[in-house]
Structures are given as structure tokens and as C-alpha cells.
Amino acid sequence: MGINERINARFKSEHHKAIVNIRYTSNWMMNRQNNQLANFGLSLPQFNILRILRGAKSELNIKKVKERMLEQSPNTTRLIDKLITKDLVERRRCDSDRRIVFLKISKEGEKLLDRIDPHFDEINLEGSLSFEEAQTLNALLDKIRADV
Amino acid sequence: MGINERINARFKSEHHKAIVNIRYTSNWMMNRQNNQLANFGLSLPQFNILRILRGAKSELNIKKVKERMLEQSPNTTRLIDKLITKDLVERRRCDSDRRIVFLKISKEGEKLLDRIDPHFDEINLEGSLSFEEAQTLNALLDKIRADV
DNA sequence: CAAATATAGTTACCTAGGTAGTTTTTGTCA
DNA sequence: TGACAAAAACTACCTAGGTAACTATATTTG
Secondary structure, three states, rough: HHHHHHHOOOOOOOHHHHHHHHHHHHHHHHHHHHHHHHHOOOOOHHHHHHHHHHHHOOOEEHHHHHHHOOOOHHHHHHHHOOOOOOOOEEEEEEEOOOOOOOEEHHHHHHEEEEEEHHHHHHOOOOOOOOHHHHHHHHHHHHHHHOOO | HHHHHHHHOOOOHHHHHHHHHHHHHHHHHHHHHHHHHOOOOOOOHHHHHHHHHOOOOOEEEEEHHHHOOOOOOHHHHHHHHHHHHHOOEEEEEEOOOOEEEEEEEHHHHHHHHHHHHHHHHHHHOOOOOOOHHHHHHHHHHHHHHOOO
């Protein structure tokens, strides 16, 4: 369904429509992804943190985790708290620099990701665009942000 | 700055990168828009509701307002409450159907929008894409959502 | 070496969206 | 007409991101 049919709105220009469309599509996707991940007891950002930790060769401190996330707000701490409560992540205080906190995915965390892996492509809508279309989309989005 | 430089992340595919890029760009835009609107004491969704009410020929009930918004959650009520507290919107109970609440932008609300109008294009990044590019972007975003 | 500065992480308080359930009022229909 | 269903608005409770301020520790520097 095109955004025109979906939203009973008037747009000032094709560009304005695109700006609104980005937000609409982003919300739409996040909603979809959150619903799918809810079956595994995770939210999208919690899932992403787990994947970052699995992808790391060694333990990561919170700063490194933040650098690999879209959002770099202090909420990372709270999100990690929730993962620790669920026994999906382990936390360890660094000995040589006691400010630093090291994080590691737990066995249960890895098992959970293994269960989600077969659904990853579907969660990320893989296949809805061709390679060339995805390239074009990335270029256009980067161009919008480059404008400033 | 391309998303590759910005996020220290690995993408499974060009398509996966595009999916993440949509969310990243959406967050980036919303953040920017919220910062600009904060100068006028508004958040982005509050601003959008005000514009919807101004664009209406007559009073609108809350349901109609929701239909013109991206999000149709019960938060609309709360957002409107805030606008009423700021004296930017007026609320009136319908006489013939007492379930319905009518909304109207106030004089102050119109004055505030008048002050924001000159900045509208800048807030919406008008000009960052050509007409054709915006068209392409809209088509690609619609295609992603059509996939399901 | 002591004071100032920087860094890692956290907390508080603001914003917002989503689902589910509630209240009030209206419409339906057996 | 009297029970039931639908609709409009609202509330509670969950999620999350953003800014600013704060704590604890480490580094710099005068």
C-alpha cells in the first residue's frame, strides 16, 4: 500500500512525501520486527545488542557496544540490564580500569540467537528489493543526511 | 557521512544495510526536526497535529486527526492534551454524539505555525534530493512495505 | 604530588509509540 | 424494548531514545 492510500495526508512536495515516507516505513518495519522478536522474548534493540556481543571476538565494554548501535544514548545501559536479568548477557568489571564494564553473551544468549537465525532474513525483509535497488536506496538516504 | 563510516557495524547484505539505513536516517531526521521545533516549544508529533488542525476546513474529531497521522496509537489523546495545556488547541464535546470530541486550532496555535512556516522547508530538508530522486525513494520505500 | 580534567558508566527526567483494557455513549436487532 | 455489539475516547502499563547531570575512577598537568 502506497503512503498516499495509507495516510490521509497532503504533501507539500514529492520531497516532503519522501521525508514522511522514511519515517513511516521505519516505524512500520520496527513494529514488524518487534512483533516477530516478541516471540523470542526480545525487542529489536535488545536483539541487536545480543548480535553485537555474539559478533565480537572477545568481551566488549559498553562504549564499544554503543559504537556499533544506531542509538548511542544512555539507554544502552538499561537495555543491557534487561538482557542480564534474562541471563542472556554476563557483566564483569574490568580489574585494571575499574570504570570499565565488560560484557559477554551467555550460553543461553547464544542458544536464543541460534533459534532466531533461521528467521533473520524474514525479519529483515530480505528479498523485497534487488541488490541494485538496495544500492540506490542506500545512496539516496546517505544523500539526505549529507545535505546538512 | 555514509552509514558505513557512521556505524561500526557489519551488514549481511546490501539489503540489510538498506533496512538499517532507513531506521538510522529516520532517527537522524526526527532528531534534527525535534531540535529545530524545540525552539518553538513543540515536538515533531505536536507540530504535525497542529498542522493537521490548521489544514482542516472545520473542526476535526480525534479519529480524523489520527487518520492523518503516521501513528494511530492512543498517544494522540496525550499529545493533544499537551497542546491544549499550551493553549494552542481548543477542545469541544459534540452535542449530538457525546462520545465525540471536536478539536480546533486556537489563535495562538495559528500564530505559532505562522512563525514556523518560513522554516518548514529547512526542517523537512527540502532540496536535498531532486524531484526524480524523491520519486525513486518513494517507490523503493513503498516496495519494501508492499512485500508482505 | 595535588588539583583540574577527562572518561566510563549510570541515573533522572523528559519525550514518544504500542497493546490491551476501560468508560461512556450510540446503534442494532432478536 | 432490553440485551448485545460497536464506536469514540481515554487510561494503564509496557517499550524505547534524548539531554543533562552525577558517580567513580583514571589521566593530565601545573
